[in-house]
Structure formats: structure tokens, C-alpha cells
Amino acid sequence: MDNTIRILAIGYDEPIMKVVGRLIDSHGNWQGTVAMSREEGMLKLQSGFYDAVLLCVGVTEDDEAALNQVMTISNPDAKLIRHFGGGSGLLENELRAVFDKK
Amino acid sequence: MAQHILHKNESRGHDHLEWLDSKKTFSFADYYNPKRMNFGALRVLNDDTLAGGKGFGSHPHDNMEIISIPLEGGLRHEDTAGNKKVVTAGQVQVMSTGSGLFHSEYNNSDTETAKFLQIWVYPETLNTTPKYTQITLPGASQENKLYAFIQPGQETDTATIRQDTWFSIGTFDKNTQLTYQTHKNGNGVYAFVIAGSFLVDGKELSERDGLGIWDTTEMTVQSLSEKAELLLMEVPMEF
Numbered sequence: 001m002d003n004t005i006r007i008l009a010i011g012y013d014e015p016i017m018k019v020v021g022r023l024i025d026s027h028g029n030w031q032g033t034v035a036m037s038r039e040e041g042m043l044k045l046q047s048g049f050y051d052a053v054l055l056c057v058g059v060t061e062d063d064e065a066a067l068n069q070v071m072t073i074s075n076p077d078a079k080l081i082r083h084f085g086g087g088s089g090l091l092e093n094e095l096r097a098v099f100d101k102k
Numbered sequence: 103m104a105q106h107i108l109h110k111n112e113s114r115g116h117d118h119l120e121w122l123d124s125k126k127t128f129s130f131a132d133y134y135n136p137k138r139m140n141f142g143a144l145r146v147l148n149d150d151t152l153a154g155g156k157g158f159g160s161h162p163h164d165n166m167e168i169i170s171i172p173l174e175g176g177l178r179h180e181d182t183a184g185n186k187k188v189v190t191a192g193q194v195q196v197m198s199t200g201s202g203l204f205h206s207e208y209n210n211s212d213t214e215t216a217k218f219l220q221i222w223v224y225p226e227t228l229n230t231t232p233k234y235t236q237i238t239l240p241g242a243s244q245e246n247k248l249y250a251f252i253q254p255g256q257e258t259d260t261a262t263i264r265q266d267t268w269f270s271i272g273t274f275d276k277n278t279q280l281t282y283q284t285h286k287n288g289n290g291v292y293a294f295v296i297a298g299s300f301l302v303d304g305k306e307l308s309e310r311d312g313l314g315i316w317d318t319t320e321m322t323v324q325s326l327s328e329k330a331e332l333l334l335m336e337v338p339m340e341f
Binding site for chain 2 (some may be wrong): 014058087088090092099
């Protein structure tokens with residue numbers, strides 16, 4: 001059984017998002033995809049399957065509402081998670097808080 | 103009626119690496135305890151000891167208010183907003199990371215250890231312009247009093263963060279008593295004993311114990327030892 005957790009990380013600061021993507025991929029069964037704009041995030045949501053959507057640096061509340069709207073149609077079971085801190089300190093905690101309950 | 107949550111020193115998460123000894127009141131990095139995620143807007147309270155010459159290499163932060171309080175030694179800070187500073191015991195570094203920056207933090211000494219508290223608070227608003235502040239605490243002139251060093255509406259010698267928080271610190275002679283009143287309805291107070299022992303709202307606390315108090319506007323504090331040092335962090339419980 002495939003136990004990969006697919007995570008779409010959306011954020012608008014390229015250097016920070018490179019780190020976030022690398023940190024996600026460094027975790028055992030997590031697989032990260034990074035989108036650097038709201039539009040790219042929407043396209044990736046429409047064309048792929050994700051277990052979680054991580055909202056990172058630069059994503060506004062308006063962006064969140066728009067992405068959530070797309071997500072409810074294309075990825076209704078995905079968890080929407082706001083990421084704070086920009087690095088490894090909270091990232092694993094935020095994802096585990098969702099997936100350890102499953 | 104006042105609510106309490108007690109976090110004893112020995113119950114904290116503990117990472118011990120060659121270069122870093124870190125005790126974590128709340129879940130952070132490899133330490134994950136779903137019952138210890140935050141106290142209101144207070145998300146991180148790490149009690150770190152850095153070996154000489156060691157530190158955290160360049161790494162990103164965004165959308166978090168980060169307060170570093172050196173207890174021994176000093177930290178050498180450098181960030182992509184152009185700040186290059188050394189913060190030493192008796193000073194406080196406050197970083198509003200907002201829309202994002204990279205920074206590094208190293209022990210300023212190649213030989214002596216540095217000890218510091220690393221505190222993160224969730225911001226009220228997202229993606230603001232990053233801001234760096236460094237202040238000096240008043241030291242002996244303020245003994246037996248609480249000194250509010252972070253508060254809204256920046257005043258001389260204090261800092262402000264992007265959240266409705268008040269941080270106060272004080273060193274007390276034995277049996278000093280005071281009453282702390284919250285500044286805003288809905289705020290809770292997290293008391294952390296840096297040194298010595300205290301009675302806080304009727305709960306006895308030893309060194310490095312923490313006590314969260316909420317659903318009240320007033321609490322009593324009594325020092326139980328000489329040179330007892332207390333940090334009070336008043337934060338919104340809903341944010």
C-alpha cells in the first residue's frame with residue numbers, strides 16, 4: 001500500500017519555498033510539490049492529487065479563499081494547513097498535527 | 103475562575119546534540135506532543151545552550167514574531183534585511199519576520215557556551231515588512247519590579263511586536279510580592295521561571311517551570327528565593 005503523503009506547498013518567496021520543498025521531501029513518506037503563485041497553485045490543484053495543501057509565505061486570506069474554493073472541487077479530502085515560521089521548526093509539527101490523527 | 107496549566111521543567115522536550123542542548127516547553131522540530139502545541143498565541147519557548155563557536159546557519163523565517171533573550175554569553179545575528187548585530191545577556195532581540203527573511207545566529211564566543219530563550223509568537227497580521235529591534239533591559243535599577251520590555255505602542259527602551267502582547271521580566275529578593283493585572287480582556291499569561299522559585303497564582307514553581315494562566319485578569323506573584331528571576335508573557339488566547 002502506498003503510504004506517501006502528497007503535499008502541495010504554495011508560497012511566493014522562491015528562496016524560502018526551495019527550503020520548504022526540500023524539508024518536506026526530506027521527511028520519510030512526504031512528497032512535496034511547490035507552487036510559487038496563486039495561479040500555479042490553482043493549476044496544480046486542478047491537475048494533481050494532494051493530501052495536504054500548505055499555505056506559506058505571501059499567501060493572503062483572499063488567496064486562501066480562492067485556493068480553498070478550487071480545492072473543495074478538485075481535492076475535497078485534502079487538508080488545508082497554514083504554515084508559520086518559514087522553516088523546519090514548525091513544519092513537521094504542523095503536518096503531524098493533521099496526519100497523526102488519521 | 104482562573105484556569106491553569108503547569109509545565110514542569112523536566113516534562114519539556116529535550117534535544118541534546120554536540121553543539122546544541124535544547125529544552126522545549128512546546129512542540130518544536132523533532133519534539134512533537136499534541137498536548138503541548140501552544141499557549142494562546144505563544145507557540146515556541148525553547149531554552150537553548152549553544153556550544154562555543156556553534157550556531158544556526160542561514161535559514162528562513164516568515165510570519166512569526168521571534169524574541170531571543172540571552173541568559174549567558176551572546177549571539178551573533180546576521181540577516182538578509184541587512185542587520186548584523188550581537189545581542190548579549192541583559193539585552194533582548196525582537197524580530198518580526200513578516201514577509202520573510204533568512205538569518206543566521208551563532209554563539210559570539212568561540213570558547214564559552216551561550217544560553218538563551220527563543221520565543222515565537224503568532225502574528226496578528228500576515229506578510230508584513232520584516233523588522234528587527236534590539237533593546238537593553240534596565241538591570242539592577244529595576245530590581246523587585248516587573249519591567250515590561252515588549253508592549254504595544256513602542257516606548258523608549260521597549261519593543262513592540264505584531265500581536266497584542268506584553269512581556270515583562272524581573273529579578274526579585276526573597277518574599278517580594280506583587281500583583282499582575284492583564285492589559286487586555288481575553289489575554290492569558292504564561293509565567294516562566296528563569297532562576298529561583300516563585301509562587302504564582304497559588305502554584306509553586308521551580309527554576310525553568312512554566313505556568314499558563316487564563317480566564318482571569320489578576321494574579322499574585324511571590325518570590326520564594328533570593329535573586330529569583332521571572333518572565334511573564336501576556337498573549338491573546340484567541341487570535
